Amino acid sequence: MTSGSTTGSLSPQDYRKREESITISSEPVGETHELLTLNIGPHHPATHGVLRLITTLEGEIVRDVQPIIGYVHTGIEKTAEDKAYWKVIPVVERMDYLGYYFNSMAFCGAVETLLALEVPPRAQYLRVIHLELNRIMSHLVWLGTSALDLGAISMFWYCFREREKILDLFEMSSGQRMHTRYFQVGGVMEDIPRGFEPKLRAFIKDMPTRADQYADLLEKNEIVLQRLRGTCPLDQETLLKLSVTGPLLRAAGHPWDLRKAAPYSSYDHFSFRIPVGTVGDNYDRYRVRHAEIYESVKIIEQALDGLPEGPHITDDRKVALPPRHELATSMEALIHHFKLVTEGFRVPPGEVYYPIEGPRGELGCFVRSDGSAKPARVHMRDPSFVNLQAAAPMVKDSYIADLIATLAMMDPVLGGIDR
Amino acid sequence: MPDATGLELTAQELRDADAESILGTVFHRGQATLLVNPSSVHGVLERLQSKGYSFLASLHGCDYYPEEPRLGVLYELLDMDSVDRITVKARVHTDAPRLASVVDMFPGADFPEREVFDMFGVVFDGHPDMRRILMPEDYEGHPQRRDFPIGGEPVLFTYNEERSYGKWQ
Numbered sequence: 001m002t003s004g005s006t007t008g009s010l011s012p013q014d015y016r017k018r019e020e021s022i023t024i025s026s027e028p029v030g031e032t033h034e035l036l037t038l039n040i041g042p043h044h045p046a047t048h049g050v051l052r053l054i055t056t057l058e059g060e061i062v063r064d065v066q067p068i069i070g071y072v073h074t075g076i077e078k079t080a081e082d083k084a085y086w087k088v089i090p091v092v093e094r095m096d097y098l099g100y101y102f103n104s105m106a107f108c109g110a111v112e113t114l115l116a117l118e119v120p121p122r123a124q125y126l127r128v129i130h131l132e133l134n135r136i137m138s139h140l141v142w143l144g145t146s147a148l149d150l151g152a153i154s155m156f157w158y159c160f161r162e163r164e165k166i167l168d169l170f171e172m173s174s175g176q177r178m179h180t181r182y183f184q185v186g187g188v189m190e191d192i193p194r195g196f197e198p199k200l201r202a203f204i205k206d207m208p209t210r211a212d213q214y215a216d217l218l219e220k221n222e223i224v225l226q227r228l229r230g231t232c233p234l235d236q237e238t239l240l241k242l243s244v245t246g247p248l249l250r251a252a253g254h255p256w257d258l259r260k261a262a263p264y265s266s267y268d269h270f271s272f273r274i275p276v277g278t279v280g281d282n283y284d285r286y287r288v289r290h291a292e293i294y295e296s297v298k299i300i301e302q303a304l305d306g307l308p309e310g311p312h313i314t315d316d317r318k319v320a321l322p323p324r325h326e327l328a329t330s331m332e333a334l335i336h337h338f339k340l341v342t343e344g345f346r347v348p349p350g351e352v353y354y355p356i357e358g359p360r361g362e363l364g365c366f367v368r369s370d371g372s373a374k375p376a377r378v379h380m381r382d383p384s385f386v387n388l389q390a391a392a393p394m395v396k397d398s399y400i401a402d403l404i405a406t407l408a409m410m411d412p413v414l415g416g417i418d419r
Numbered sequence: 420m421p422d423a424t425g426l427e428l429t430a431q432e433l434r435d436a437d438a439e440s441i442l443g444t445v446f447h448r449g450q451a452t453l454l455v456n457p458s459s460v461h462g463v464l465e466r467l468q469s470k471g472y473s474f475l476a477s478l479h480g481c482d483y484y485p486e487e488p489r490l491g492v493l494y495e496l497l498d499m500d501s502v503d504r505i506t507v508k509a510r511v512h513t514d515a516p517r518l519a520s521v522v523d524m525f526p527g528a529d530f531p532e533r534e535v536f537d538m539f540g541v542v543f544d545g546h547p548d549m550r551r552i553l554m555p556e557d558y559e560g561h562p563q564r565r566d567f568p569i570g571g572e573p574v575l576f577t578y579n580e581e582r583s584y585g586k587w588q
Contacts, residue, residue, distance in 0.1 A: 069552065069553065070551075070554060070555070073554065075562060078562055078563060113448050116448065240499075241526050243476065243525065243527025244527070261499075351447065351481075351506075352450060353477065353495050364477050366479055368481055379481075381477035385530060385534075386527060
């Protein structure tokens with residue numbers, strides 16, 4: 001594609017001209033080869049969502065790839081500006097639709113920082129339990145669909161079997177399987193119900209064995225190994241320059257994890273390790289995420305063992321709803337309830353950037369408050385969006401089959417990219 | 420995070436290098452922000468990069484309507500060794516919203532700068548491919564500006580498709 005004008009207001013004629021300038025026909029390269037521009041997507045099962053790639057091929061070798069995004073842009077950041085703070089939570093959850101707890105954690109964390117609000121320890125531990133369950137769930141979807149891209153269809157069913165159990169747990173604690181809106185500003189919506197703990201314990205006992213089985217299925221498979229080992233590596237320095245974070249950066253050997261580096265929500269209470277790779281090829285990317293499943297299980301186990309007693313949400317009535325029973329007896333509780341449900345709470349003016357470690361990397365929420373009950377600006381630094389820039393340097397001069405494998409190992413979520 | 424004193428020291432250091440560069444500092448809720456003269460963004464980021472803030476964690480825009488200058492571009496810088504963050508903020512007017520691109524220093528700023536251009540209309544000089552990224556290429560207006568109405572996008576049916584984006588004479 002040709003580079004565009006810098007004015008922004010492109011006339012329809014200019015647009016048509018530019019569209020015609022895209023070469024779909026082949027261009028000769030030397031005497032024997034020719035370059036071919038091939039469009040992949042936006043509707044293609046191997047692009048993990050509505051991602052469009054314009055690839056320039058020389059035979060089977062990818063010489064250039066240009067991602068075109070925006071097909072599922074729904075203006076969530078704009079919508080958020082029109083909603084009271086606590087009504088923003090369900091809309092931001094729908095950005096990265098595999099990491100909804102992370103989205104709401106980043107947003108709630110930012111608002112809590114603006115309010116200088118203390119979150120009770122029990123709520124912090126419950127958040128950690130759900131965040132890590134969500135991380136496992138996200139990695140399971142990634143593993144299942146990635147294996148599908150490599151031709152291993154059975155992995156998909158195994159991964160989704162375990163994912164169902166996690167969704168069942170989400171349903172128990174919040175009533176919803178996806179987009180749960182469990183995290184509130186100041187804590188979590190409700191305490192975990194009776195029966196949640198034994199079910200969760202059974203799951204974390206089961207999960208490492210299941211992850212071992214995935215490894216047995218994949219890591220002794222010659223086809224998987226050949227498709228992953230040594231394909232499309234990218235070194236640390238390039239990744240850091242491209243602002244890449246998360247498992248992709250860790251696969252290249254950089255042990256950067258915000259849960260360790262800048263702990264939030266009591267992550268410093270738990271002992272866990274950060275899996276890192278060595279060369280940063282697709283195999284390392286697979287291994288890092290696979291190993292993270294075990295570490296998440298460890299964190300959940302410790303959080304469940306050490307779950308403190310106490311309230312599950314802050315007792316600041318200006319921010320959190322009063323408990324139901326108080327409404328029948330206390331006029332003040334009724335007034336607080338009315339104020340919160342109608343106007344919502346006001347947040348003192350200020351700006352804050354709250355980064356957390358999402359399943360795909362640094363998920364940062366920027367919130368600007370102008371003192372009213374609605375945020376003046378909400379921005380999500382979504383890791384998928386930033387990491388997608390590394391696609392071209394990764395796949396340059398490799399086979400088009402490796403492009404599919406690399407895209408799978410990058411784990412982009414288009415809901416997060418386009419927002 | 421640098422503390423309030425650390426932020427002032429950093430600001431002074433940057434002022435020593437270029438007296439005009441720093442317009443002010445904000446330390447709010449433990450987060451340090453440098454308000455930077457829009458013409459010296461590139462230089463300030465270069466100096467901060469050499470000071471160790473070598474990772475551009477995020478780049479995003481913000482509309483401060485009705486305050487002037489209206490548009491703000493925020494650079495969230497990160498020092499991975501000392502786990503230190505600093506925000507650099509530049510404010511520009513809507514009549515000529517131009518800033519120097521930092522893609523040459525931080526190649527990861529490519530998509531975020533295009534997003535800020537798309538959503539707020541801030542043009543980054545020196546960006547290799549300054550086009551819209553999320554909205555359609557022939558879209559008019561910059562939807563994240565505060566004076567841009569929410570909704571108002573017509574739902575496409577057969578009767579109105581001739582008036583929609585992407586339909587030409």
